[in-house]
Amino acid sequence: MSKVMELREALKRYVRDGSVLCLGGISLCRRPMAATYEIIRLGIRDLHLIDIAPGMPQILLALAGSASVVEGCWHGYELFGHPYMWRNLVERGPKETGYRFDDESHYMLSLRFVAGWLGVPFIPTYTARGSDLWNPEFDNLWDLRGKRRRVAAKKFAVVENPFKEGELVRLLPAINPDVTIIHAQMAAPDGTTRILGAHFDDFVHAAAADHVIITCEQIVSRDTLAVNPEMNLIPSIYVDAVCQVPYGAHPGSCLGYYDYDPWFLNELVRVTREGEKNPEVFQRWLEEWVLGVEDHEAYLEKLGLRRLLALRADPALGYAPTLPRRLHEMPPPP
């Protein structure tokens, strides 16, 4: 059975106001950016975002007003700059903004997804002992606990290890997102998904979710992916929709296909930096690159062929080896 559909159709079918949404990839790499833009265009609101490695797409969803609850560990653009505007949102606090960010660590979130994948209710860990991440006073979802769907009744619990007297163990609640969206290099119409390079835990992101949307560079046949099946990360059973979205991780990178776009990322950081004083600057950017753009095809046309070619990966290396990367003195964009 073919699960191939348009990205817009897939999002309308599975992502709703208030959904718990997980976006695969890590930091600026293989993030489902086309899907992120489309969610903003569709005007979906009140999203509860959670994944192991948050960052760029979650920041955009926050600034566009699409997200209101985030369980995350890190928001930024690495060397490109600080998470401007987002940090102001967090500084002003949930009461004023309606936006909540609750801090965890990479591994805490990883384990919660592993528990979600396994279908068990919680998971014990030794991590981050002594950190304020375990400070019971710091819980920005406290008033949603036991009230909002899929917000765990408690942030964590500390119990005595039943198998070792006197040892305290911290327990984390499992995560089962409503929807996980992953950008992959290849998928078959039945949903079988192949990811090249590090998988950034996208198997657990998918296996923990109720529904999975795969956006991919290329749809290939089932028979193609049946050669070397050990290279396939996600089996068809987890997947509900397959959408062919070339350059769907832009401005991030997608190994083997294209590199990150340093011009675009510099610009995104600039408009958010200036947006801290003058929000209009960011709004204009959002209008220009997201809201005012019909769909992903129009976005690619707007970027232009020269830009896309400049980012194209060397097939032997997986990235663009001649890409200018001295961010403070970039040549003009192609």
Add this chain to the structure above:
Amino acid sequence: MSGKADYTALEMMVVQASRMIRDGEVVFVGTGLPMIASMLAKYLHAPNAILCCEAGFWDSRFLHIPMTVGDSRWYVGSTWCAGQSYMFSLLQRRRIDLGFLGGAQVDKYGNINSTGVGVQLRDGYYVFGKRFEGSGGAADIASMANRVIIMMKHERRRFVERVDYITSPGWYVWLHDFKDGRGRVRLVPRWELGMWGGPEAVISTMGVMRFDEETKEMYVESYYAELGITPEDIKRNTSFDIKVDEAEPAEPPTERELELLRKQIDPEHIFLRE
């Protein structure tokens, strides 16, 4: 800064960090200076060190320096690639020898804050006067790597008596008493929490600090004399009382180290620009 050096403070930091890496160690590196330091060590005294990162790349032999977590450049020459849960589980199994951390604040016990300063409870929610990126994997590395090295810019507002928020635990932490309810804190050594590892050194833009065996408080081991730094400069730029009486001038970089850094490791000058 003044001095007679033909190298920068950043290069000096990288060289100091590199010399602390032992051959054969498994090093958990993020992007930036630690990665460059690890590369330098591999070229020199630690050819068998294994570099890995949270995104899941193992023992990479990259040809161009990765700029982001998960950068495709990591892929080249890696013998395995996985994801975060795999890599962090190596930490929990005590298989990571060395981790590097940075942050906005560090205190005398080596606690690091990379979450935000001016933390307060407002309307029941915690908010920050100034918010930073957040832990990422820092809390995991700080709590579970066998050794931790901290790299920081040396400024008075960064070297503080007590961090506003403990993202990454050091030697003594202010622990919340889970049994007796909210808001009760006490200072506890990390080993009482069953933790292993701990911060071994702080490499700053001015010198190298270590932690006293007994008190676990930070002291100055060496200062970058050739860059014009004195022990008094470090004292002045540290807002807690820091011991400097055993401090010695730091061993400067060798020509070979500088050449490798500038020509081989970061020829694009992505990280080592001033």
